[in-house]
Amino acid sequence: MSRSRVAAVVLRILYLYRGSPQRVFPILVWVVVDILLWGFLTRYLNSVARAEINFVVALLGAVLLWDFLTRVMQGVTMALFEDVWSRNFLNYFATPLRMSEYLAGLILAAVGSSVVSLIVMVTFARVAFGLSFLSYGLALAPFLAVLFLTGIAFGVAAAALVLRLGPASEWLIWPIPTIASPFAGVFYPVTILPGWMQAIAALLPPSYVFEGMRAVVAGKPAPWDRLALGGGLAMIYLVLACLFFMSVYHTAIRTGLIARYSAETLS
Amino acid sequence: MSPPSPPVLSVERLAKSFGTLKAVNDVSFQVSAGEIVGLLGPNGAGKTTTINMILGVLEPTVGRIAIQGVDLRADRSAALSCTNFAAVYAPLPGNLTVEQNLRVFGMIYAVENLTKRIEEVLATYDLSKFRRTKAGVLSSGEQTRLSLAKAMLNRPRLLLLDEPTASIDPSAARDIRAGIAGMVESGRCGVLWTSHNMVEVEAVCDRVLFLSHGRIVLEGDPKTLPHLHGAETLDDLFVSVAHETLDEGRSR
DSSP, rough: OOOHHHHHHHHHHHHHHHOOOHHHHHHIIIIHHHHHHHHHHHHHHHHHHHOOHHHIIIIIIHHHHHHHHHHHHHHHHHHHHHHHHOHHHHHHHHOOHHHHHHHHHHHHHHHHHHHHHHHHHHHHHHHOOOOOOGGGGHHHHHHHHHHHHHHHHHHHHHHHHHHHOGGGGGHTTTTTTHHHHHHHHHOOOOSSOOHHHHHHHHHHHHHHHHHHHHHHHTOOOOOOHHHHHHHHHHHHHHHHHHHHHHHHHHHHHHTTHHHOOOOOTTH | OOOOOOOSEEEEEEEEEEETTTEEEEEEEOOOOOEEEEEEEESSSSSHHHHHHHHTSSSSSEEEEEEEEEETTHHHHHHTTTEEEEEOOOOOTSSSHHHHHHHHHHHHOOOOOOHHHHHHHHHHTTTTTGGTTTTGOOHHHHHHHHHHHHHHHTSEEEEEETEEEEEEHHHHHHHHHHHHHHHHHSSSOEEEOOOOOOOHHHHOOOOEEEETTTTTEEEOOOOTHHHHHSSSHHHHHHHHHHHHHHHHHHHH
């Protein structure tokens, strides 16, 4: 794998962000809006519920983590969409650039944009609502790592779908986090779900993250074995997503789709 | 006497089928260093399919492509590192500036002394004043010049040009043809050139290949080929081949 070629893919995305405030807008503003909305809601719930549970930590923390996963996934897919929209596939893939290098570039770009999002989220939640994720220290890192791997796996699989089904299929991609969230137990324990939903939740790595975070917030020890299971699942999904992407790419080379791919090629 | 250098491009028995359609059918040819070869034919003859296979973005059904002796199927990345292309249907990303585009593609081709090389191609293609302009707002002629600048960045051994002077005014087109011919005369680079401008083809190409229904039907020197086949000019020969193509198509 050539570092220069991977860096070129990342640099292209960096140039896009640098030259276009509207691309930076979603990274910063939607995150802030989400935290404002859920921050005030949880503050209100704290004031009326008089419950043992601190809603700010339980709900706003969950929103923050779910937003992180969504940003990671969108970091990958948005980077791909930029090449779809600018019809850049022929320019890219008629060069020495390997698909694995392109994919590595998309993932690295997603790392960058999601880390920026995370810093904005954590800082704003701390300043506005006193939610201090940093108090959990390094113990938080494995939880974020599982969400990160899941976001990358979702993003790579979504990118493969767009490559396979055509640019208009991006409309299938955006709702993926929203569709997954009821099963992932973002705001409630998975045990309250009906059996068939619990079965799906067991296949979703984020469900282990949110179960674990609820335990930690409640002052219980972190269920590391369950989190490790979630991490293992996320790794498997990431490998499967990369294999799916490569398979779609090879099909596109065989059929000539890469050369013909344009705004509405397959729609 | 030095031994003949290997061809920069070697295409052997290349074929591509889409279902029952044979878009390219048993095509073989070579391009040597210091040679400009014209790939001609009416629309649908298989020119772009052939070029896409040479660029590694379309897998041949059968056949072998070697660039600088490197088998494209065996080591795509190495083969394409000494290749470059410019095509009217592949403009560079419009949301990057001229300089950003050249830097990104220069890094992909691992161009040494990239900053200096960017300055050279900007000057050669008269793009220095547009270096901070987004490629998408350039005129079509300026975008074509940018594509050519990108194509020259890595000093390719094999250059694929699909309608390289389309959208360029005659004066700039002449300069560009002279620049490419000068580069080829140095003996380092071979060019595969497609165009529907037969005057241009006659002016720059050392040899032409006529494609029809995915097959090479004529091959030779563009200056003598028309007379050998009873045509006044290359343009007349092209029309004649195209009509035969149409007639064959109707009789099927």
